[in-house]
Amino acid sequence: MNRLIFLVDMNAFFISCEMAKNPELKGKPAAVAGDPQKRSGIILAANYEARKFGIRTTMVIHEAKKLCPELVTVPPNHELYEKKSKAVMGILSRYTPVVQQNSIDEAWMDLTGCEKLFGTPTEIAENIMETISRELDLWCSIGISENKFLAKMGSELKKPRGITELYVKDIEEKLWPLPVREMYGIGKQTEQKLMDYAIYKIGDIAKSNVEFLKSNFGKYGEELYRLSRGIDDSPVTPNPLFDNKSISRSTTLPYDTNDIEYIKNILLGLAEEVGYEARKSGYKGKTVSISIKYEDFTTVSRQKTVPPTYLTKEIYTNAIRLLETNKNKNKLIRLIGLGLSSFETDESEQLSIFELVEGEKNAHKEETIEKTIDRIRERFGNKKILRGSMLKNDKNI
Numbered sequence: 051m052n053r054l055i056f057l058v059d060m061n062a063f064f065i066s067c068e069m070a071k072n073p074e075l076k077g078k079p080a081a082v083a084g085d086p087q088k089r090s091g092i093i094l095a096a097n098y099e100a101r102k103f104g105i106r107t108t109m110v111i112h113e114a115k116k117l118c119p120e121l122v123t124v125p126p127n128h129e130l131y132e133k134k135s136k137a138v139m140g141i142l143s144r145y146t147p148v149v150q151q152n153s154i155d156e157a158w159m160d161l162t163g164c165e166k167l168f169g170t171p172t173e174i175a176e177n178i179m180e181t182i183s184r185e186l187d188l189w190c191s192i193g194i195s196e197n198k199f200l201a202k203m204g205s206e207l208k209k210p211r212g213i214t215e216l217y218v219k220d221i222e223e224k225l226w227p228l229p230v231r232e233m234y235g236i237g238k239q240t241e242q243k244l245m246d247y248a249i250y251k252i253g254d255i256a257k258s259n260v261e262f263l264k265s266n267f268g269k270y271g272e273e274l275y276r277l278s279r280g281i282d283d284s285p286v287t288p289n290p291l292f293d294n295k296s297i298s299r300s301t302t303l304p305y306d307t308n309d310i311e312y313i314k315n316i317l318l319g320l321a322e323e324v325g326y327e328a329r330k331s332g333y334k335g336k337t338v339s340i341s342i343k344y345e346d347f348t349t350v351s352r353q354k355t356v357p358p359t360y361l362t363k364e365i366y367t368n369a370i371r372l373l374e375t376n377k378n379k380n381k382l383i384r385l386i387g388l389g390l391s392s393f394e395t396d397e398s399e400q401l402s403i404f405e406l407v408e409g410e411k412n413a414h415k416e417e418t419i420e421k422t423i424d425r426i427r428e429r430f431g432n433k434k435i436l437r438g439s440m441l442k443n444d445k446n447i
Protein backbone atom coordinates (compact mmCIF):
# COMPACT_ATOMS: atom_id res chain seq x y z
CA MET A 51 0.00 0.00 0.00
CA ASN A 52 1.24 3.47 -0.82
CA ARG A 53 1.97 5.61 2.17
CA LEU A 54 0.80 9.21 2.61
CA ILE A 55 3.56 11.36 4.09
CA PHE A 56 3.53 15.10 4.79
CA LEU A 57 6.38 17.43 5.63
CA VAL A 58 5.13 20.56 7.36
CA ASP A 59 7.69 23.35 7.29
CA MET A 60 7.02 26.63 9.07
CA ASN A 61 7.65 29.76 7.00
CA ALA A 62 10.27 32.23 8.30
CA PHE A 63 9.64 30.68 11.69
CA PHE A 64 11.54 32.85 14.20
CA ILE A 65 10.46 36.18 12.78
CA SER A 66 6.91 34.88 12.27
CA CYS A 67 6.74 34.02 15.98
CA GLU A 68 7.82 37.60 16.70
CA MET A 69 5.17 38.98 14.33
CA ALA A 70 2.49 36.85 15.97
CA LYS A 71 3.55 38.23 19.34
CA ASN A 72 3.88 41.81 18.14
CA PRO A 73 1.51 42.48 15.23
CA GLU A 74 3.07 45.92 14.72
CA LEU A 75 5.88 44.15 12.89
CA LYS A 76 3.47 42.84 10.29
CA GLY A 77 3.77 44.35 6.83
CA LYS A 78 7.15 45.87 7.66
CA PRO A 79 10.54 44.44 6.69
CA ALA A 80 11.67 42.80 9.94
CA ALA A 81 14.25 40.29 11.08
CA VAL A 82 15.45 38.46 14.15
CA ALA A 83 19.06 39.43 14.64
CA GLY A 84 21.76 39.22 17.28
CA ASP A 85 23.12 42.24 19.10
CA PRO A 86 24.63 44.62 16.52
CA GLN A 87 27.38 45.54 19.00
CA LYS A 88 28.52 41.96 19.22
CA ARG A 89 29.96 39.41 16.85
CA SER A 90 26.60 37.72 16.91
CA GLY A 91 25.16 40.72 15.08
CA ILE A 92 23.85 38.76 12.16
CA ILE A 93 20.44 38.17 10.65
CA LEU A 94 18.98 34.93 12.02
CA ALA A 95 15.65 35.07 10.22
CA ALA A 96 14.09 37.66 7.91
CA ASN A 97 10.42 37.98 7.02
CA TYR A 98 9.29 37.96 3.41
CA GLU A 99 9.00 41.76 3.27
CA ALA A 100 12.71 41.99 4.23
CA ARG A 101 13.66 39.24 1.80
CA LYS A 102 12.29 41.38 -1.03
CA PHE A 103 15.20 43.74 -0.31
CA GLY A 104 17.65 40.86 -0.65
CA ILE A 105 18.10 40.33 3.08
CA ARG A 106 19.19 36.80 3.90
CA THR A 107 20.03 34.70 6.96
CA THR A 108 23.66 35.10 8.23
CA MET A 109 23.98 38.55 6.66
CA VAL A 110 25.65 41.07 8.98
CA ILE A 111 23.15 43.62 10.32
CA HIS A 112 24.87 46.67 8.87
CA GLU A 113 24.92 45.09 5.41
CA ALA A 114 21.23 44.34 5.77
CA LYS A 115 20.51 47.93 6.81
CA LYS A 116 22.33 49.16 3.74
CA LEU A 117 19.92 47.18 1.60
CA CYS A 118 16.92 48.27 3.65
CA PRO A 119 17.43 51.18 6.07
CA GLU A 120 13.94 50.82 7.56
CA LEU A 121 14.56 47.19 8.55
CA VAL A 122 13.27 46.51 12.07
CA THR A 123 15.39 44.04 14.03
CA VAL A 124 14.37 42.15 17.15
CA PRO A 125 16.67 40.10 19.40
CA PRO A 126 16.18 36.31 19.40
CA ASN A 127 13.84 34.81 21.99
CA HIS A 128 14.44 31.07 21.89
CA GLU A 129 11.97 30.33 24.65
CA LEU A 130 9.22 31.83 22.52
CA TYR A 131 10.26 29.75 19.48
CA GLU A 132 10.43 26.54 21.51
CA LYS A 133 6.98 27.23 22.91
CA LYS A 134 5.48 27.92 19.49
CA SER A 135 7.24 24.88 18.06
CA LYS A 136 5.65 22.66 20.72
CA ALA A 137 2.27 24.19 19.93
CA VAL A 138 2.73 23.43 16.21
CA MET A 139 3.68 19.83 17.00
CA GLY A 140 0.63 19.61 19.24
CA ILE A 141 -1.64 20.63 16.36
CA LEU A 142 0.00 18.11 14.00
CA SER A 143 -0.49 15.30 16.48
CA ARG A 144 -4.26 15.86 16.37
CA TYR A 145 -4.21 14.43 12.84
CA THR A 146 -1.93 11.46 13.46
CA PRO A 147 0.21 10.16 16.32
CA VAL A 148 2.97 9.43 13.81
CA VAL A 149 4.74 12.81 13.85
CA GLN A 150 8.52 13.06 13.60
CA GLN A 151 10.01 16.44 14.35
CA ASN A 152 12.95 17.13 12.04
CA SER A 153 13.93 20.52 13.48
CA ILE A 154 12.40 23.31 15.52
CA ASP A 155 10.30 24.41 12.54
CA GLU A 156 9.42 21.24 10.64
CA ALA A 157 8.07 17.74 11.03
CA TRP A 158 7.04 14.71 9.01
CA MET A 159 3.62 13.15 9.47
CA ASP A 160 2.49 9.71 8.36
CA LEU A 161 -1.16 10.08 7.38
CA THR A 162 -1.55 6.75 5.62
CA GLY A 163 -5.20 5.74 5.84
CA CYS A 164 -6.34 9.11 7.20
CA GLU A 165 -8.02 10.18 3.96
CA LYS A 166 -11.23 8.53 5.11
CA LEU A 167 -11.20 10.67 8.22
CA PHE A 168 -10.04 14.01 6.89
CA GLY A 169 -10.47 14.08 3.10
CA THR A 170 -8.07 14.18 0.16
CA PRO A 171 -4.37 14.84 0.85
CA THR A 172 -4.73 18.44 -0.32
CA GLU A 173 -7.80 18.97 1.84
CA ILE A 174 -5.96 17.60 4.87
CA ALA A 175 -3.01 19.91 4.14
CA GLU A 176 -5.32 22.93 3.79
CA ASN A 177 -6.97 22.02 7.05
CA ILE A 178 -3.60 21.79 8.86
CA MET A 179 -2.42 25.07 7.35
CA GLU A 180 -5.61 26.89 8.35
CA THR A 181 -5.58 25.47 11.86
CA ILE A 182 -1.98 26.56 12.46
CA SER A 183 -2.77 29.99 11.07
CA ARG A 184 -5.96 30.41 13.09
CA GLU A 185 -4.58 29.16 16.39
CA LEU A 186 -1.00 30.39 16.27
CA ASP A 187 -0.99 33.12 13.62
CA LEU A 188 1.82 31.29 11.81
CA TRP A 189 2.12 30.01 8.26
CA CYS A 190 3.64 26.87 6.82
CA SER A 191 4.39 25.08 3.57
CA ILE A 192 3.42 21.45 3.18
CA GLY A 193 4.94 18.79 0.96
CA ILE A 194 2.80 15.75 0.22
CA SER A 195 4.18 12.48 -1.05
CA GLU A 196 4.51 8.76 -0.57
CA ASN A 197 7.84 9.05 1.29
CA LYS A 198 9.80 11.37 3.55
CA PHE A 199 12.37 12.52 1.02
CA LEU A 200 9.87 13.59 -1.63
CA ALA A 201 7.62 15.20 0.99
CA LYS A 202 10.59 17.28 2.14
CA MET A 203 11.54 18.21 -1.42
CA GLY A 204 7.90 19.07 -2.17
CA SER A 205 7.67 21.40 0.81
CA GLU A 206 10.62 23.37 -0.57
CA LEU A 207 9.05 23.88 -3.99
CA LYS A 208 6.48 26.47 -3.01
CA LYS A 209 7.03 28.98 -0.22
CA PRO A 210 5.43 30.63 1.61
CA ARG A 211 2.04 29.03 2.19
CA GLY A 212 2.51 26.38 -0.47
CA ILE A 213 0.92 22.96 -0.69
CA THR A 214 2.81 20.78 -3.13
CA GLU A 215 2.24 17.18 -4.12
CA LEU A 216 5.37 15.46 -5.34
CA TYR A 217 5.06 11.76 -6.11
CA VAL A 218 7.53 9.42 -7.79
CA LYS A 219 5.64 9.84 -11.05
CA ASP A 220 6.36 13.61 -10.98
CA ILE A 221 10.09 13.57 -10.33
CA GLU A 222 11.31 13.64 -13.90
CA GLU A 223 9.46 16.88 -14.46
CA LYS A 224 9.73 18.55 -11.04
CA LEU A 225 12.81 17.15 -9.29
CA TRP A 226 15.37 16.27 -11.91
CA PRO A 227 15.78 19.79 -13.37
CA LEU A 228 16.86 21.15 -9.93
CA PRO A 229 20.55 21.81 -9.18
CA VAL A 230 22.12 19.18 -6.88
CA ARG A 231 22.52 21.73 -4.07
CA GLU A 232 18.75 21.79 -3.67
CA MET A 233 18.60 18.10 -2.92
CA TYR A 234 17.80 17.52 0.76
CA GLY A 235 20.93 16.38 2.60
CA ILE A 236 23.51 17.62 0.11
CA GLY A 237 26.01 20.03 1.63
CA LYS A 238 28.58 22.30 0.03
CA GLN A 239 31.30 19.62 -0.07
CA THR A 240 29.18 17.00 -1.76
CA GLU A 241 27.86 19.61 -4.19
CA GLN A 242 31.41 20.54 -5.16
CA LYS A 243 32.47 16.94 -5.54
CA LEU A 244 29.45 16.12 -7.70
CA MET A 245 30.16 19.15 -9.89
CA ASP A 246 33.74 17.99 -10.30
CA TYR A 247 32.24 14.92 -11.96
CA ALA A 248 29.99 17.13 -14.11
CA ILE A 249 26.92 16.14 -12.10
CA TYR A 250 24.98 19.39 -11.88
CA LYS A 251 21.33 18.45 -11.61
CA ILE A 252 19.42 15.97 -9.51
CA GLY A 253 18.53 14.25 -12.79
CA ASP A 254 22.26 13.81 -13.48
CA ILE A 255 22.57 11.78 -10.28
CA ALA A 256 19.58 9.67 -11.28
CA LYS A 257 21.18 8.98 -14.68
CA SER A 258 24.63 8.21 -13.25
CA ASN A 259 26.03 4.74 -12.90
CA VAL A 260 25.33 3.61 -9.36
CA GLU A 261 28.67 1.76 -9.16
CA PHE A 262 30.45 4.99 -10.09
CA LEU A 263 28.63 6.85 -7.31
CA LYS A 264 29.41 4.08 -4.85
CA SER A 265 33.10 4.06 -5.65
CA ASN A 266 33.36 7.84 -5.24
CA PHE A 267 30.92 8.53 -2.40
CA GLY A 268 30.76 5.18 -0.63
CA LYS A 269 27.43 4.11 0.83
CA TYR A 270 26.21 7.69 0.60
CA GLY A 271 26.59 7.50 -3.19
CA GLU A 272 24.12 4.67 -3.29
CA GLU A 273 21.70 6.65 -1.17
CA LEU A 274 22.02 9.69 -3.41
CA TYR A 275 21.19 7.48 -6.36
CA ARG A 276 18.11 6.03 -4.68
CA LEU A 277 16.84 9.40 -3.45
CA SER A 278 17.34 11.06 -6.83
CA ARG A 279 14.99 8.38 -8.18
CA GLY A 280 12.48 9.18 -5.46
CA ILE A 281 13.05 5.96 -3.55
CA ASP A 282 12.96 6.27 0.24
CA ASP A 283 11.58 3.57 2.50
CA SER A 284 12.56 5.18 5.80
CA PRO A 285 9.66 5.25 8.25
CA VAL A 286 8.28 8.31 10.00
CA THR A 287 9.49 7.56 13.52
CA PRO A 288 7.59 9.43 16.21
CA ASN A 289 9.95 11.23 18.55
CA PRO A 290 10.01 9.76 22.01
CA LEU A 291 9.19 12.23 24.74
CA PHE A 292 12.85 13.04 24.98
CA ASP A 293 15.42 11.59 22.63
CA ASN A 294 18.11 14.25 22.72
CA LYS A 295 21.40 12.67 23.56
CA SER A 296 22.61 15.92 25.03
CA ILE A 297 21.50 19.43 25.82
CA SER A 298 24.09 22.07 25.15
CA ARG A 299 24.43 25.79 24.77
CA SER A 300 27.37 27.94 23.74
CA THR A 301 28.17 31.61 23.41
CA THR A 302 30.73 33.44 21.34
CA LEU A 303 32.01 36.15 23.66
CA PRO A 304 31.70 39.75 22.45
CA TYR A 305 35.48 40.05 22.83
CA ASP A 306 38.31 37.57 23.51
CA THR A 307 39.06 37.48 27.22
CA ASN A 308 40.55 35.51 30.10
CA ASP A 309 38.63 37.38 32.77
CA ILE A 310 37.57 34.37 34.79
CA GLU A 311 34.75 36.13 36.65
CA TYR A 312 33.22 37.27 33.39
CA ILE A 313 33.44 33.78 31.92
CA LYS A 314 31.85 32.30 35.04
CA ASN A 315 28.95 34.66 34.58
CA ILE A 316 28.50 33.51 31.01
CA LEU A 317 28.63 29.88 32.18
CA LEU A 318 25.94 30.66 34.72
CA GLY A 319 23.63 31.87 31.97
CA LEU A 320 24.37 28.74 29.93
CA ALA A 321 23.85 26.47 32.96
CA GLU A 322 20.54 28.13 33.54
CA GLU A 323 19.38 27.43 29.98
CA VAL A 324 20.66 23.84 29.98
CA GLY A 325 19.15 23.14 33.41
CA TYR A 326 15.81 24.64 32.43
CA GLU A 327 15.70 22.52 29.28
CA ALA A 328 16.58 19.35 31.23
CA ARG A 329 14.01 20.01 33.96
CA LYS A 330 11.37 20.56 31.31
CA SER A 331 12.18 17.14 29.84
CA GLY A 332 12.18 15.53 33.28
CA TYR A 333 15.47 13.77 32.60
CA LYS A 334 18.71 14.02 34.58
CA GLY A 335 22.16 13.93 33.06
CA LYS A 336 25.24 12.22 34.42
CA THR A 337 27.83 14.03 32.32
CA VAL A 338 28.62 17.72 32.46
CA SER A 339 30.92 18.99 29.73
CA ILE A 340 32.44 22.27 28.73
CA SER A 341 34.12 23.33 25.54
CA ILE A 342 36.46 26.26 25.23
CA LYS A 343 37.48 27.81 21.95
CA TYR A 344 40.54 30.04 22.25
CA GLU A 345 41.51 33.13 20.27
CA ASP A 346 43.61 30.97 17.94
CA PHE A 347 40.51 28.81 17.28
CA THR A 348 41.95 25.76 19.06
CA THR A 349 39.22 24.02 21.00
CA VAL A 350 39.30 21.85 24.09
CA SER A 351 36.41 19.84 25.46
CA ARG A 352 36.38 18.32 28.92
CA GLN A 353 33.75 16.32 30.72
CA LYS A 354 33.00 15.02 34.15
CA THR A 355 30.72 12.32 35.48
CA VAL A 356 28.39 13.65 38.13
CA PRO A 357 25.50 12.34 40.22
CA PRO A 358 22.42 12.55 37.95
CA THR A 359 21.10 16.08 37.93
CA TYR A 360 19.05 18.66 36.13
CA LEU A 361 19.68 21.40 38.64
CA THR A 362 21.23 24.58 37.35
CA LYS A 363 23.28 24.94 40.50
CA GLU A 364 24.86 21.49 40.12
CA ILE A 365 25.53 21.93 36.42
CA TYR A 366 27.07 25.32 37.06
CA THR A 367 29.27 24.17 39.96
CA ASN A 368 30.67 21.28 37.92
CA ALA A 369 31.22 23.46 34.88
CA ILE A 370 33.22 25.90 37.00
CA ARG A 371 35.41 23.07 38.30
CA LEU A 372 36.04 21.92 34.75
CA LEU A 373 36.88 25.45 33.70
CA GLU A 374 39.27 26.05 36.55
CA THR A 375 41.17 22.78 36.11
CA ASN A 376 41.41 22.90 32.34
CA LYS A 377 41.74 26.50 31.32
CA ASN A 378 44.91 27.59 29.53
CA LYS A 379 45.87 30.81 31.32
CA ASN A 380 48.02 32.05 28.48
CA LYS A 381 45.29 32.20 25.89
CA LEU A 382 42.22 34.38 25.55
CA ILE A 383 38.86 32.67 25.27
CA ARG A 384 36.66 33.31 22.26
CA LEU A 385 33.78 30.90 22.80
CA ILE A 386 32.49 28.91 25.74
CA GLY A 387 30.04 26.01 25.66
CA LEU A 388 28.30 23.89 28.27
CA GLY A 389 26.53 20.56 27.90
CA LEU A 390 24.62 17.95 29.87
CA SER A 391 24.37 14.37 28.60
CA SER A 392 24.03 10.65 29.58
CA PHE A 393 20.42 11.10 30.58
CA GLU A 394 18.45 8.81 32.77
CA THR A 395 14.77 9.01 33.59
CA ASP A 396 13.38 10.97 36.47
CA GLU A 397 12.02 7.78 38.08
CA SER A 398 15.45 6.33 38.79
CA GLU A 399 15.99 9.23 41.15
CA GLN A 400 15.76 6.97 44.21
CA LEU A 401 18.85 5.11 43.08
CA SER A 402 20.98 8.22 43.00
CA ILE A 403 23.94 7.72 45.32
CA PHE A 404 24.29 11.44 45.58
CA GLU A 405 20.99 11.82 47.33
CA LEU A 406 21.80 9.07 49.78
CA VAL A 407 25.15 10.56 50.59
CA GLU A 408 24.36 14.24 50.51
CA GLY A 409 20.98 13.95 52.13
CA GLU A 410 17.71 14.11 50.28
CA LYS A 411 16.58 17.28 51.95
CA ASN A 412 19.05 19.63 50.36
CA ALA A 413 18.60 18.28 46.87
CA HIS A 414 14.84 18.45 47.14
CA LYS A 415 14.97 21.96 48.49
CA GLU A 416 17.09 23.14 45.58
CA GLU A 417 14.83 21.30 43.17
CA THR A 418 11.74 22.96 44.59
CA ILE A 419 13.37 26.37 44.32
CA GLU A 420 14.48 25.86 40.73
CA LYS A 421 11.18 24.38 39.57
CA THR A 422 9.30 27.27 41.19
CA ILE A 423 11.57 29.71 39.40
CA ASP A 424 10.95 27.85 36.12
CA ARG A 425 7.24 28.39 36.55
CA ILE A 426 7.72 32.07 37.32
CA ARG A 427 9.91 32.42 34.26
CA GLU A 428 7.37 30.68 32.08
CA ARG A 429 4.68 33.05 33.27
CA PHE A 430 6.58 36.28 33.27
CA GLY A 431 9.61 35.49 31.14
CA ASN A 432 11.83 36.95 33.84
CA LYS A 433 15.27 35.54 33.37
CA LYS A 434 16.84 37.67 36.04
CA ILE A 435 15.25 35.89 38.99
CA LEU A 436 17.44 32.83 38.86
CA ARG A 437 20.61 34.63 37.93
CA GLY A 438 20.40 37.01 40.86
CA SER A 439 19.90 34.29 43.46
CA MET A 440 22.51 32.08 41.84
CA LEU A 441 25.08 34.81 41.92
CA LYS A 442 24.63 35.12 45.65
CA ASN A 443 25.02 31.37 46.03
CA ASP A 444 28.11 31.56 43.90
CA LYS A 445 30.07 33.13 46.74
CA ASN A 446 29.62 29.98 48.79
CA ILE A 447 30.76 27.62 46.06
Ligand SMILES: [Mg+2]
Nearest residue numbers: 059060155156
Ligand atom coordinates in the same frame (compact mmCIF):
# COMPACT_ATOMS: atom_id res chain seq x y z
MG1 LIG B 1 12.57 24.22 8.01
